[in-house]
Amino acid sequence: MTIQFNDETFRDDYSFHNSERAIKRFPFPFDKDSYMYAVNMEQHRGGPADSVYEKRFDVDEHYVSEMRDRAQVLADDPLRCQSLPHMTLAGWDVLELIMTCKAEDYPDLFELHRDGDRWRWINKPLGIDDTFTFLDETTLPYGPMEYITRQTQGDFAVLDQRDDNLWMDAGMVTTQADWSLDFDIGMNFFEWHAPVPLAHEKGIFVRALKFLLNIQQGAPARRLNWTMTVNPLLDTSPENYHKWGIQKTTLTPQNIGAKQHLRVELQTFFRLPRSNGLVFPIRCYLCAFQDLMTVPKWGRRLHRVIRDLPEELATYKGFIDNRPMMLDYLSQFDDGLPTSNGIWPDLETEPPLQK
Amino acid sequence: MSKFEFPASIKSRPVYGTLEARPGKHHLMIADAEGAEAIMDIATPDLMAKTHIIFISRGTDYGDKLRALNPAIFYEGPSYAASVPRIQRVLQDAHMGLQVYLTGTEGLMGQAMREAVDAGIPHTAIQTEHRGSVARRMQCVHCKGITEDVETDPFVCAHCGLNLFVRDHYSRRLAAYQGVCIDAEDPGNVPEPKGIYE
Numbered sequence: 001m002t003i004q005f006n007d008e009t010f011r012d013d014y015s016f017h018n019s020e021r022a023i024k025r026f027p028f029p030f031d032k033d034s035y036m037y038a039v040n041m042e043q044h045r046g047g048p049a050d051s052v053y054e055k056r057f058d059v060d061e062h063y064v065s066e067m068r069d070r071a072q073v074l075a076d077d078p079l080r081c082q083s084l085p086h087m088t089l090a091g092w093d094v095l096e097l098i099m100t101c102k103a104e105d106y107p108d109l110f111e112l113h114r115d116g117d118r119w120r121w122i123n124k125p126l127g128i129d130d131t132f133t134f135l136d137e138t139t140l141p142y143g144p145m146e147y148i149t150r151q152t153q154g155d156f157a158v159l160d161q162r163d164d165n166l167w168m169d170a171g172m173v174t175t176q177a178d179w180s181l182d183f184d185i186g187m188n189f190f191e192w193h194a195p196v197p198l199a200h201e202k203g204i205f206v207r208a209l210k211f212l213l214n215i216q217q218g219a220p221a222r223r224l225n226w227t228m229t230v231n232p233l234l235d236t237s238p239e240n241y242h243k244w245g246i247q248k249t250t251l252t253p254q255n256i257g258a259k260q261h262l263r264v265e266l267q268t269f270f271r272l273p274r275s276n277g278l279v280f281p282i283r284c285y286l287c288a289f290q291d292l293m294t295v296p297k298w299g300r301r302l303h304r305v306i307r308d309l310p311e312e313l314a315t316y317k318g319f320i321d322n323r324p325m326m327l328d329y330l331s332q333f334d335d336g337l338p339t340s341n342g343i344w345p346d347l348e349t350e351p352p353l354q355k
Numbered sequence: 356m357s358k359f360e361f362p363a364s365i366k367s368r369p370v371y372g373t374l375e376a377r378p379g380k381h382h383l384m385i386a387d388a389e390g391a392e393a394i395m396d397i398a399t400p401d402l403m404a405k406t407h408i409i410f411i412s413r414g415t416d417y418g419d420k421l422r423a424l425n426p427a428i429f430y431e432g433p434s435y436a437a438s439v440p441r442i443q444r445v446l447q448d449a450h451m452g453l454q455v456y457l458t459g460t461e462g463l464m465g466q467a468m469r470e471a472v473d474a475g476i477p478h479t480a481i482q483t484e485h486r487g488s489v490a491r492r493m494q495c496v497h498c499k500g501i502t503e504d505v506e507t508d509p510f511v512c513a514h515c516g517l518n519l520f521v522r523d524h525y526s527r528r529l530a531a532y533q534g535v536c537i538d539a540e541d542p543g544n545v546p547e548p549k550g551i552y553e
Contacts, residue, residue: 182499200366241535249540
């Protein structure tokens with residue numbers, strides 16, 4: 001399938017938009033009518049055709065514009081991409097993984113030609129054709145992790161594994177849900193998750209870490225996470241919070257459908273072969289409330305989830321003040337009918353809105 | 356002097372212990388101000404004979420008392436920053452089994468720990484004991500500037516001037532807590548500052 005890449009912005013005039021196809025494949029994160037933290041991991045071995053699960057690194061209509069936005073974030077603040085000195089080998093692992101996956105999964109968009117350690121990488125959407133020597137940093141314009149993640153949607157945390165823990169020792173983080181790589185780099189799994197409420201007490205992180213430490217080569221895993229963002233702003237960083245925080249106060253009953261976005265992270269986890277590290281891509285998908293409401297099942301469910309969410313979570317996710325307005329809007333799309341299990345839209349089988 | 360009991364907090368926040376003399380041929384003790392008392396609490400002639408003390412008085416008069424313990428080497432510096440080259444030089448010569456003791460303010464312990472970790476000592480092998488001021492070393496997440504000895508929440512960033520609230524999220528690499536703009540969603544609405552633990 002040929003992808004038509006949007007020319008759009010994630011800042012200023014916010015011309016970001018989802019096509020009908022993008023809405024139908026949006027990774028709606030709620031598999032039932034309520035939400036609480038869980039170790040919701042599953043194997044990342046494909047999924048339904050054209051879903052965001054199908055390929056190992058999903059490329060969609062936002063690709064080119066997202067990469068342009070990333071370059072702008074990095075120009076404004078180079079600290080968004082950092083790698084501690086022992087992580088260079090893991091960076092090459094990441095480069096190899098992404099290049100081989102993309103060339104196999106999207107042969108019309110990406111090509112990788114390998115002749116020993118002499119590699120030629122062609123990225124057609126971004127107009128890149130580079131030849132370099134694998135494992136020789138001097139032959140690339142950036143470090144290996146930065147080079148390839150400037151060409152790949154999603155944030156990337158690269159984790160070192162030692163002392164029965166995972167250490168966030170490198171990353172490319174420009175589309176984050178309000179956390180700072182510059183602050184968290186060098187922390188272990190429990191430390192960088194320290195600010196998350198409730199989940200520590202539930203033993204979530206102990207179980208999740210055990211799972212992640214045992215991820216094997218060739219057997220990646222995935223989960224979905226979510227939050228809320230006003231305007232389709234990719235860079236909701238703490239660094240710039242003093243600039244974007246005010247946008248949360250611009251919601252009105254008239255504009256909420258267009259301005260309020262559900263922000264979903266497709267998190268995947270791959271073992272890296274040389275370094276024995278893990279790469280943890282955190283891919284951000286945005287969808288406006290009014291677009292989500294075109295799927296009757298999602299309209300019913302989102303209202304119920306947001307209504308019943310514990311106050312701590314709504315506070316942590318940063319929308320406690322806007323929750324009443326969200327519920328006024330969302331309740332219009334909840335007719336009380338039951339919903340089918342699972343995250344898929346089920347457009348053929350779920351009834352249209354009955355009010 | 357009684358020790359301050361820090362309230363329970365999140366998992367990135369450092370937890371300090373009580374110094375104890377451990378077996379070892381060499382001991383490095385780095386302290387500021389009231390941290391001197393924690394050293395005096397564990398000092399024995401035998402231990403002191405193998406100990407290098409690096410002390411920053413910060414206006415206190417503990418220097419003479421520490422000197423009177425007869426440590427193998429005693430250094431009193433005018434500021435932490437002035438002592439850093441010496442700390443780095445001492446750690447460069449450290450042999451396997453060096454015992455490191457850090458005591459005093461969080462800012463002193465955090466920064467000295469960073470030097471020790473950079474020198475290859477695991478942070479879990481370093482003893483710490485908090486004494487004295489409960490002020491914090493804060494990084495402004497926005498401009499990245501460090502403000503030392505922050506006693507109130509919120510406070511004004513010494514670099515960019517934003518009003519920041521004091522988080523418990525702590526970075527060992529930066530030896531600092533995180534400060535985040537408190538009035539981003541309601542500019543000018545800044546609560547009256549109060550003590551961090553009030």
